[in-house]
Amino acid sequence: MAKYFTTRGINALKSVEDIATFWVSAKGKKFGELIEGNSVLEVGCGIGGITKCLAEQGYDITSFDPYKECVNLAKNRFKEKKNVKFFVGDINKLPRGVLSNKYDSIILCDVLEHIEDDVLTLKNCHRL
Numbered sequence: 001m002a003k004y005f006t007t008r009g010i011n012a013l014k015s016v017e018d019i020a021t022f023w024v025s026a027k028g029k030k031f032g033e034l035i036e037g038n039s040v041l042e043v044g045c046g047i048g049g050i051t052k053c054l055a056e057q058g059y060d061i062t063s064f065d066p067y068k069e070c071v072n073l074a075k076n077r078f079k080e081k082k083n084v085k086f087f088v089g090d091i092n093k094l095p096r097g098v099l100s101n102k103y104d105s106i107i108l109c110d111v112l113e114h115i116e117d118d119v120l121t122l123k124n125c126h127r128l
Helices: 007-019 021-034 049-056 068-077 118-127
Strands: 039-043 060-065 084-088 105-107
Touching: 021 049, 039 049, 049 060, 060 068, 068 084
Parallel strands: 039 060, 039 105, 060 084
Antiparallel strands: none
16 A cells, blocks of 8 residues: 655645534534434545544544544544544454454445455444
């Protein structure tokens, strides 16, 4: 996997999110309407735009992304939130048992188009 998220790339991502706050917020609210239950797994969280919207709606969220830089930024943004957990990981390379919780809902927002084997990704999500 290519390294997309250099410091410059992350700063650009933060800028885009600041500009697109309305859009990210609208998507987060829509996800909130569709989610069943309270326990949510977010695959490919990036810097946590959707995570933020769902956390504000009270969901218990486990979010992960394959890019350490993004996860570190997201962790810093949410260090005060008790209902959000982050880790670095790739849905197609997670050892069995890493995600031992059962989740009421699993979301992938703007993720599948970045994954080489999207069928495997969906199968792995279904396994959870």
